[in-house]
Amino acid sequence: MTVSQLPPRLDTATELQLIRWKQAQFARISEQVEDALPDLMAEIERTVSEMSSLAAGKAQVRIDPVWKTIFEPWAHKLATSVEVQFKQEVGELTAALTEKGTSKDALRAALPALATAGVLAASLAAIPSVLGLATVTTTSFFVFSSASISWPILAAGGAGLAVATLTGSRVIDRLADRNRVHLVTRLQSRVRTAVFGYGLAAGERSLVTDLQAAALRTLEAQLEIT
Amino acid sequence: MPLLYAIPAALQALVTSGQAQLVGAIIKDVSTGQILGHVQQTRGFLQAMAQVGGTAAQGGFAPLGVISAIQNEQIKSTLGQLQQGMALMQNLQFVNLALSGIGIGVSVAGFAMMNMRLNAIERHIGALREDVREIGKMIRETELRRLFGDIRSALKDLDSVATRNDHLALASSLQRQLSTHVSALSDLLREAMLPGKAASLSMEHLDLIWTLSSALRLCEDAEVRALLVSEDLAHARDYASGYQVENLERLRDLNPDSLARLVAASASDLTTSVALRREAARNLDRIADGIGGTVESLGQQAALAQMLIDGGVSGREFVHAASTETDRPFLFVTPGAQPDTPAET
Numbered sequence: 001m002t003v004s005q006l007p008p009r010l011d012t013a014t015e016l017q018l019i020r021w022k023q024a025q026f027a028r029i030s031e032q033v034e035d036a037l038p039d040l041m042a043e044i045e046r047t048v049s050e051m052s053s054l055a056a057g058k059a060q061v062r063i064d065p066v067w068k069t070i071f072e073p074w075a076h077k078l079a080t081s082v083e084v085q086f087k088q089e090v091g092e093l094t095a096a097l098t099e100k101g102t103s104k105d106a107l108r109a110a111l112p113a114l115a116t117a118g119v120l121a122a123s124l125a126a127i128p129s130v131l132g133l134a135t136v137t138t139t140s141f142f143v144f145s146s147a148s149i150s151w152p153i154l155a156a157g158g159a160g161l162a163v164a165t166l167t168g169s170r171v172i173d174r175l176a177d178r179n180r181v182h183l184v185t186r187l188q189s190r191v192r193t194a195v196f197g198y199g200l201a202a203g204e205r206s207l208v209t210d211l212q213a214a215a216l217r218t219l220e221a222q223l224e225i226t
Numbered sequence: 227m228p229l230l231y232a233i234p235a236a237l238q239a240l241v242t243s244g245q246a247q248l249v250g251a252i253i254k255d256v257s258t259g260q261i262l263g264h265v266q267q268t269r270g271f272l273q274a275m276a277q278v279g280g281t282a283a284q285g286g287f288a289p290l291g292v293i294s295a296i297q298n299e300q301i302k303s304t305l306g307q308l309q310q311g312m313a314l315m316q317n318l319q320f321v322n323l324a325l326s327g328i329g330i331g332v333s334v335a336g337f338a339m340m341n342m343r344l345n346a347i348e349r350h351i352g353a354l355r356e357d358v359r360e361i362g363k364m365i366r367e368t369e370l371r372r373l374f375g376d377i378r379s380a381l382k383d384l385d386s387v388a389t390r391n392d393h394l395a396l397a398s399s400l401q402r403q404l405s406t407h408v409s410a411l412s413d414l415l416r417e418a419m420l421p422g423k424a425a426s427l428s429m430e431h432l433d434l435i436w437t438l439s440s441a442l443r444l445c446e447d448a449e450v451r452a453l454l455v456s457e458d459l460a461h462a463r464d465y466a467s468g469y470q471v472e473n474l475e476r477l478r479d480l481n482p483d484s485l486a487r488l489v490a491a492s493a494s495d496l497t498t499s500v501a502l503r504r505e506a507a508r509n510l511d512r513i514a515d516g517i518g519g520t521v522e523s524l525g526q527q528a529a530l531a532q533m534l535i536d537g538g539v540s541g542r543e544f545v546h547a548a549s550t551e552t553d554r555p556f557l558f559v560t561p562g563a564q565p566d567t568p569a570e571t
Contacts, residue, residue: 012474012525016518019478023514026483027507034500041496191496198491198499201423202484212483 009109014102021093025086026212032082033195033208040074040195044187048180056180063183067190075207079214086215090222108223230266230547230557237262237558251331251526264530264559266331268548271555331559332454332527332545333447344378344444370414377407377445384448388455388546397456397542404449405465411442412472419480426492427485429502432509439513443520450527454534454541462541463531470524477517482510533559 010018047070048056059066097107192198197206237253240246246253246262253262380403387397415438421427446469453462490503534541551557 012470012521015474016477016521019474020514020518023480023482023511026481027486027511030483030487030503030507034503037496037500188496192491192499196487196490196499196503198487199425201425202421202488203423208483208487 010102010107014097014100017097018093018107021089022216025089025215028089029082029086029211029215030196030208032085033078033211036074036078036081037191037195040071040191041188043070043074044191045184048184048187051180053177053179056177056183059183060179060186063186063190066183067187070187071190071194078207079211082211083214083218087218090215090219093219094222104223111220111223230544230551230559232554233265233556233558251523251530264331264526264533265556266530266544266548266559267333268551268555268557270552273552331530332451332548341378341381344374344381344441373407373410374441376403377441380404380407381444381448384452384455387452388542388549393542394456397452398458401449401452401456401458404445404452408442408445408449408469411438411445414438415442415476419476419485421485421488424488427488428492429489429506429509432485432489432506432513436509436513436516439516439520443516443523446520446524447527450524450531451545454531454545457541459531459535459541463528463535466524466528466531470521470528473517473521473524477514477521480510480514480517482507482514486510530559 047066048059051059051066094107098104193200193206195207197204197209200206237246240255240262241248241253245256247256248265251265253265254260255262380400383396384400384404387393387400390396415435418431418435418438421431450462450466450469453459453465486503486506489506490499493499493502531541533539534544548557
């Protein structure tokens, strides 16, 4: 590439604006996920309370199927609502920058640096960069499969009963046998790891990092198609 | 050739009416975005800050909540007494004032002010838990205190260098010392900002990040000032630009949300972790704002150094003039055509 072909460089003020926008989006996604947590906790309690004793016993041995049944619909519903929000944010950002006279070429050139989010590397790698993504698919199509989690030993530990307080539900009080209580505890403990990555080292995938990576991919796609 | 003037009354009127705005150290026409001039802080401004903002740094040092809304009002009120201050500062954010200073032109804070900030920063090191004080395996508290001692010594000399006969040699030596300190602090900050494989962080760790970034900004500002006094204006411009780029990269590498979730991970239940994450996110937002402010300030210092070069102005005289002005909180640096008759306030 000759010098004359180099894309225009973003001015520092715009680059600052982009970085702070990204940071604000990431924080907003975490907050949106936190706000949806009580629904997930309540769903875990409801599902377990409706299981037969036999099914609850089997789930203790093989917890993944019941986890998947509860977690993935909730995650997809959440991802869809997060996606609606961040598509709107991306649209507003690109409109504001265009109005300010920032060229799309300069924005595209700045994107790789913006996406250099070390702790998102795993999630970014898992979410393909798709031309036209913003128009043809939804985040929930590709975001997060619970099979991608590496469950740490500690995630199955003692946070479960405290987790239950988040729901404010009394369903758990009606769970007659210890088996069901233990199952609820295990499932709710998993939420910490699967949703926020608690117990994992920074850089490992969680639902939040996948949603954040998807936000960056949406921005990329928006810049490619406009 | 003089470059510093009282702020023209017409320009102040534009700021007061909202037609012009102070963005960092630059006064811009709101509708056209045209740069109308640069503003340089003076000792008068710093004295006003010391009356109000300084007390926040002296009193206990709560680094992440140092300037409350009430204190902001106090600062505005104090500046209002200095006439032109209020009009210029009405749109400015004061978040980073007590520890980072406000990046209005080249820092001209005297040793007393800089030492107060440094003391506040250093005092906080003692308040951090032992495991936080040991930043990774790189440095221990005693070494950090030695580093702060060296910084203090350099800042003390910097205070008087503009009036010394041997200012060229001394300023040059100070610049090299400060450059070393910048480098050391930069390494420590990088270590503190990248948690590696840690699965959780304490809230105090965020205080440590703030502490190191505040000390780093103090040293970067001081180094640019030393270069101006040593009349090495081109290097002052280049160093300011270089540090601006480094701070921009630092901000780009900072992932506040990830750090906030690591703080939340230390809680044993989700209700607490939600509250912790939100508190940590607010604190990290302030840290990011502080680094963003540093980026803007250093860019303006680079532009100012270039203007001094273009105007054929002595860096030492410029710093000396701003450092000794006590009646007016700000002086005006005009980029091109200079006013025939500078307005007095």
